[in-house]
Amino acid sequence: MKRAPAPDPQAAAARRSAAAGLRAWLVGLLLLPGWCGAVDFTADERARILSHGPWPPVRVADASNRADGQPEAIELGRRLFTDRRLAASGELACSSCHDPARGFQDGQRFTRNHRNTPALFDLAFARWYGWDGAQDSLWAATLRPLTATDELAVTPQQVMRLLRADAGLHTAYRQVFGAPPATERVLVDMAKALAAYQATLVSPRTPFDDFRDALARGDLAAADRYPPAAQRGLKLFVGEARCWFCHTGPAFTNGEFADIGRPFFTRQGADPGRWGGLKQLLASPYNRLGPHNDAGADDPQAVATRHVTMEPRHFGEFKVPGLRGLRATAPYFHDGSAATLDDVVDHYADLDETRLHADGERILRALRLTPEQRQDLVAFLATLSAP
Ligand code: HEC
Ligand code: HEC
The missing domain is CATH 1.10.760.10 (Cytochrome c-like domain)
Known part of the structure; x- marks a missing residue:
């Protein structure tokens, strides 16, 4: 009679880990993309969340500055x-x-x-x-x-x-x-x-980044450590509140300019915003089209400068700021007119739509958020800073 082969501990371990892998995969299949933690994200919302990372992003050297990176x-x-x-x-x-x-x-x-x-x-x-x-x-x-x-x-x-x-x-x-x-x-x-x-000043990783990466890996236990209020605020940010239209990508900005209905009159007159900025940029001998650009005529980034034009809609537009590290940088907005993040969220929630003057800002509307929703958005914004 042949003896049964001795149990091979390595094969048993491989079987166990294959079974665990299958279990994790099945759980993943059941729970994703319909996320089943504190908050349910739709497939679109999940894709938007993932697009805010990974952090830090890979940096492309600034060819216009020969000292960059030295x-x-x-x-x-x-x-x-x-x-x-x-x-x-x-x-x-x-x-x-x-x-x-x-x-x-x-x-x-x-x-x-x-x-x-x-x-x-x-x-x-x-x-x-x-x-x-x-x-x-x-x-x-x-x-x-x-x-x-x-x-x-x-x-x-x-x-x-x-x-x-x-x-x-x-x-x-x-x-x-x-x-x-x-x-x-x-x-x-x-x-x-x-x-x-x-150029070496890069903001540190945040609780949001840990959540975003856990979601990307399908690591539900790690994702669940992200506070429920922040998850609800994030869902508003990438969903109903439409913040992600302008605050896109890993740095939470599309890098461009917009009007969000902040008053731009000051005691010295109106602040023309992007309109005045374009005027200065185009007249400056130090722009990328000028002789001090170390990349010369081949600079791919100079194309953007070559093609900007001044349009009336630029009047009163300001740069869409990135949203990382906000906890340390109060007050907010170009004129520092919002003392706290609650004030910022109240601005968007109670927006005076008649103040929106530039076209293209049709994305914004008064959100009429409940007090709890406002708190959730603030809780989310706070997780974009390192603890
Ligand atoms: C139409 C584009 C657009 C949308 C949509 C948008 N923002 Fe903004 N955001 C801006 C611009 C432009 C500024 C700067 C305005 C200024 O300074 O006058 C800004 C400023 C901010 C600031 C202040 C940052 C700082 O450093 O001063 C915060 C915080 C912010 N937005 C959060 C949000 C949230 C939350 C939402 C969604 C409710 C949102 N934004 C929707 C364009 C947008
Ligand atoms: C008197 C206060 C003050 C001093 C001194 C100062 N800055 Fe600033 N800095 C500002 C203000 C205010 C702005 C915003 C200007 C604007 O948008 O019109 C700014 C904007 C900038 C920006 C653009 C940032 C962005 O988000 O686009 C850079 C870069 C900068 N400063 C670097 C410097 C450096 C380098 C020095 C020293 C050579 C310096 N600043 C000195 C107040 C100051």
């Missing part, structure tokens, strides 16, 4: 960012308003021109800069405060003096750019080093 340039930019000796007054640095300890902003309602100081995270993924998109590169957006007479007001002569006085800074500059020229190029180079540093 460790020496990043280090030089980091030093310049807090250096008050750069300013004509000797009293101001980038960090005076973009305070690294406050999420790279100042917590003020507005600082200049009735505009709120933006945090400087995730700018490497943007295409337009400033609330009005007056710049089309991070270095041009840096050159503006560097040279503006009501900000740092730096001149080439001053940079040359500083480089002569500080051997360490001089060496750092030479390493990246070669011998400093006593022309405006030395200012553009400083802006490019500062931009290389700012």
Whole structure:
């Protein structure tokens, strides 16, 4: 009589894991895409949730800035960012308003021109800069405060003096750019080093990202750790409330401009928003079509600049801001007119539709949300910040 073969522990383990795999697959089949955690998401809503990640995204180098991604340039930019000796007054640095300890902003309602100081995270993924998109590169957006007479007001002569006085800074500059020229190029180079540093500021992963990745893997246990209120708020965001129309993609912005019915009259007159930004952009010698673009005529991003036109609808449009890290960056909106996230949600919920003036904003309407729904949306927005 033949003896039964001895049980093979490896084969048994393989059978067990195959059975577990099958079970997980069946459970997945039953529960997805009709998600069965705290909240039911439709297949469309699930697809939209997944499109807000993964985070962080892969970064494409900025070809318009030859210093981009260079460790020496990043280090030089980091030093310049807090250096008050750069300013004509000797009293101001980038960090005076973009305070690294406050999420790279100042917590003020507005600082200049009735505009709120933006945090400087995730700018490497943007295409337009400033609330009005007056710049089309991070270095041009840096050159503006560097040279503006009501900000740092730096001149080439001053940079040359500083480089002569500080051997360490001089060496750092030479390493990246070669011998400093006593022309405006030395200012553009400083802006490019500062931009290389700012491009490294990427916001951290958040509870939303853990939920989104768990959903992508079909890991229900991990997904269920995301608070039910945030899940309900997320469902509104990608569904009924239609927030995702403008706040799309991993950074929660389509990178463009819109009118959401905020008043744009200030004591100094109207803020023309994107309309004024386009006017400045097209007239600027520092845009991507100009001689300071290190990618020259081949820069694929310059195409966008070549094709923009000023339309009346741009008047009073502002940049769609990304929504990561909001917990640290109150107050909100271009003029800092919303003190809290509750105020922001109330704006959308009680929207005065007669204030919408630009075409293309037909997506927005008064949402008339219940108090619980408002709280859920706020709870969701809060999960876009690291705890
Ligand atoms: C007096 C306060 C102040 C100082 C100093 C300042 N900024 Fe700003 N920064 C602002 C404000 C306000 C805005 C919004 C401007 C606008 O949209 O019109 C801004 C916008 C920006 C933007 C565009 C961000 C975006 O989301 O598009 C960048 C980049 C930037 N600043 C970098 C810098 C750098 C680099 C320095 C130092 C050279 C600097 N800033 C100095 C207040 C300041
Ligand atoms: C039509 C496009 C559009 C839609 C839809 C939209 N937003 Fe916005 N959102 C914007 C624009 C543009 C701004 C900046 C407006 C300003 O500053 O005047 C903004 C600003 C914000 C801000 C302030 C961010 C900051 O840093 O200041 C938050 C938060 C926000 N939106 C959340 C939402 C939510 C929640 C919804 C859905 C209820 C939503 N948005 C729908 C375009 C849109």
